[in-house]
Amino acid sequence: MIQEIVEQKLSQAFSPIELKVMNESYMHNVPAGSESHFKVVIVSTEFEGKRLIARHRAVNQVLAEELAGGIHALSMHTYTEEEWEKEKQSFPDSPMCMGGGK
Known part of the structure; x- marks a missing residue:
């Protein structure tokens, strides 16, 4: 399962305080059970x-194999512990796909 691989790789690379990997493929025009769109x-x-760009590059580097293969889209919300507390441990919802969401 791609989601489990993503969770494992990010856990190993970043020793996160908090980690959520959400399969948002259902929000897009893909077959049921797909693992192509993640947050x-x-x-x-x-x-x-x-900086934010360095954080995203680091995540992209860890997931390079998955991004070159099965993952079509990856939305990232990367925080320091202080930022996470300031945001009250919340993050924005993803919009439905404009190109044919179900």
Whole structure:
């Protein structure tokens, strides 16, 4: 399962305080049971002092194989522990697909 692989790789690479990997494929025009669209919420001390682009590049690097293969879209919300607490441990909902969501 791609979701489990993503969770495992991100856990190993970032030792997150919080990690949520959500399969949002159902929001898109794909076959039932697909694992092609994901949202990741990750809180890690590894992000301290890093700009958003550096955080996203780090996640992309860890998931390079999956992004080159089965994952079509990856939404990332990367936080330091302080940012996560400031955001009251919440993150934005993803919109439905404009190109044919079910």
